Amino acid sequence: MDQEALLVGRTLLKRGIPTIPFILASQALEKLAYFGLVPNMILFLTVEYGMGTAEAANILFLWSAATNFFPLVGAFIADSYTGRFPLIGFGSSISLTGMVLLWLTTIIRPECDKLTNVCQPTTLLKSVLLYSFFALTAIGAGGVRSSCLAFAADQLQPNQTSRVTTSSLETLFNWYYFSVMVACFLSQSLLVFVQTTYGWQIGFGVSVAAMALSVALFFAASPYYVRFKCESGLVTGLFQVLVAAFRNRHVDLSSEEHIISYHHETGSSFSIPSQKLRYLNKACVTTNSKQDLALTGNSRNPWKLCRVQQVEDLKSLINVIPIWSTGIILSLVTACQVSFIVLQAKTMDRHTFIQGFEIPPGSYGIFLVISFLLFLGLYDLVIVPLLSWALREPFRLGVMVRMWAGYVISVLCISALAATEYARRKTARDESGTKLSAMWLLPYMILGGIAEALNTIAQNEFFYSELPKTMSSVATTLSSLNMAAASLISSWIITIVDVTTYGSWITENIDEGHLDYYYWLLVGLSLLNVLYFVWCKKSYGKCSI
Template identity: 45%
Template sequence: MEDTKMEDSSNQREMSHEEMPETHSKGGLITMPFIIANESFEKVASYGLVPNMILYLIKDYHMGVAKGTNILFFWQAATNFTPILGAFVADSYLGRFLTIGLGSIFSLLGMILLWLTAMVPQSKPPPCDLMTQTCSSPTSAQMTLLFFSFVLISLGAGGVRPCSLAFGADQLDRRDNPKNVRVLESFFGWYYASAAISVLIALTGIVYIQDQFGYRVGFGVPAILMLLSALVFFLASPFYLKQQASKSLLTGFVQVIIVAYKNRNLTFPLPNSTASYHHKRDSNVVAPTDKLRFLNKACIIKNPEQDIALDGSAANPWSLCTVEQVEELKALIKVLPLWSTGIIMSINLSQNSFPVLQASSMDRHLTKKFQIPAGSYGMFNIISLALWVIFYDRAILPMASKIKGKPVRIGVKLRMGIGLFLTCIAMVVSAIVENARRKEAIRSGFQNNPTAVVKMSAMWLVPQFCLNGFAEAFTAIGQTEFFYSELPKSMSSIAAALFGLGLAVANVLASVVVSIIDDITSKGGKESWVSSNINKGRIDNYYWVLAILSFINLFYYFLCAWAYGPTGRQATKVKSIAG
């Protein structure tokens, strides 16, 4: 869920503030159902594929747990990274309408290919031979088809998710409307509500369909939903306001780095020589700060006649940057250490495969006839996050403010620290519960039968999901708020891009951790901790490794928070220094 919430919150800050056309013949509330339905259907379809995918890879593609988990980690990494590329492409080249449209088509094609792997027997290995207990490995062509479907789905998410909310805001942002702010607020509320409901439906309804009717139906339903997503979006095409692409902030960062390197041999101007630096007209920031001074060479004017155009802008932005561009990059670099402290928590939150395997071997019955699907336990993460946000905002803060007699809020750095501590505890609880489950399986004689169901309720897995949900509520939301408050307003779109990048890095590192543990623990013919037979493996020890890494990361966070100093708007600091 962390990737859903943060991707959505990014788009709110990413929306364009360009002036709207005078005519009001396009846009407006009539477009809202189509835009919201587009991303809602995409979320239900794509998120519904993830929970049971490890079971599909193990049973139908005869993969080991370690290999299947690594594939899913890389898939999640790609899905979290492509929205950054999608935002760049939309801002710089295609615009939001085309980016969302192409993303919807890519997602649809990917889900159709994935559905074909379940429908066409030749697209995956034949069933295992029960007599000889042998299983055929998938061929290169079969794996290529599977991976290509994953790639298309990730590309589709990269087109839809970073642009959808901003595109909706474009339709409603009418500066001449006195109720403009209220209209936008209402739209954001409905958008976030639909996003949360979509993920819950994915983790319950789609997973239940896969469990009850198999993957032919379970993959077919998401494909149909994605078809509806694309159709409803394009159906309203004549009514949309379609703004043109403009310069991307990421392009500005690249320009600063390149120009600073090209000017590396230049000498710095004399102190207080503000005329030697290029800045925007009427800007309060006329000279760069001394921090990361080597970047200042990107805005040094070498030859005013050649470097400056008649309108006061740079004649060639790849040869001269503004002071504002330089300071924006510095602000980004300053928050990177604290950004990196959230990666370990994201690794913990991305542990989807092992809990599904654990739940499938435990008693999941709520009644005699109904049991919770193994892939649906992730919903407790979302539920706990949502409940805590409501309780914190509507009960704790008002009560504390009433007692204190003044407005009370928990500092953003304190909230991030609390969340990192909670994710440590979540990993400890995960290790303890898995140790108890494994002992019960061995005691019941199931050591060689990983599919057997032990006499232990799967509800014992709920506390770890709830703790991770609380951790996400504190750290993920707090970290995004921190980025928004510390970076200049012109960089608001970068805040969510940072979180998405953190998720992508976390998925890759999670795969590395699994591979290292698998290689080390399986040496000498020993059973790997992440064995395909979870009763012989030691997933509890794997969780202990994550717990230790989380505690180390917590101390690293304390160091980064201390080094950062007091929080405050970075743009204000720059202006005061320049003044």
């Protein structure tokens, strides 16, 4: 981003910081609208569209993958072409359009044969509307989620001479994630309850209303936002390194380092590239300074000669990829099983101590959110202070230790779910009319929340500290890519399991299948992931935090 801001508005007092609540409220409502649709979507597809369980789950996995991948694409577009404000506006409007299309599917009556009174579960028009909803909301998420937090941070810097303090950024980040958690809480409780009690038409209508309010709030403050010009971004620089290294592949790096000249900026912290991933060093080797460099000292062709800093940035990103990949299985265990858990909860006894009240099947994910928040507060406010007092010195678990603990707990988490499913199925088949209490799902939810709290935050700290400050935006996007990759892998696993078992594990009636076998398969993958993480940690070496 260029440091010259295009300030919009009439007075300084009406720009910048006062607009942040509009941005945070807008993104919270977007999360509320989106996550309010996710839990019960498996029921909507199987009941209203007549899809099989495996087919519906695959569609939802692909939707989740696209929704979590497009923010990376959006970040590149915002940084290099459009800027953040236009992309957020476009993304939120597209998401609203998609949700309206989904709502329209609930008011289209099915086609019925008057003689036989048999109705088709879906029509071509309803299918077009449904898949258009999936596509538009995924694209819209790429616009909103790639730029919302960064755009809010822009409001803290109303001109090129001001500097954002660490405390201001920390406060902004805390309020951002707090608003996200509140949105998740309300979506999995209030919106799911409305859908379950009053039907799809009213339930989806609430999401449409929330998304419409999100769009209105965002554009309401548009005259007063701080906006920045955009130029060629970091992602372009990373691709330049790859292209330049390939074009200079014949350069010999076997000579002594002091003989080889490397292109670097004056005053840069990197004048000579590191020896890790040495092949990439060819991208910054100056073979003929008069031919390669302009009078200003800049490269004449950045696609043939890059700066040392660009090379080191790409190396840093490549080095953290193995550690990043270990988070895929955790996301697969805790986030990608929502659809199946809804199906399980639907067949279980969901009564509570409140007479006549049942917890909706899609609301059980709220216990994972509560577990996440409670453990986070307990760790920061109780465990760390107590251990610091007992040890007479500041206590802090390193990021690698917390990641490892999160992966170990994820094994226990999915094991608890497998055992619960075995008991649920056995009770349903052996004791006709008897249902296992849905409270047996709580161990999975509690352990899943703890695993996420330990691992997710530790991974974010690791990426933010290990990647260069110029790549902070990339660091904050990596966690969503974990979910995208996990969703794709989940889809592949479901397809492979369905084909190899001839549909005997994952069936339309889960009482007749073996969903517990599928969960035990995930237990095995989680165990392998713990060993894989240990190897990645040893290969990476010492980290800075």
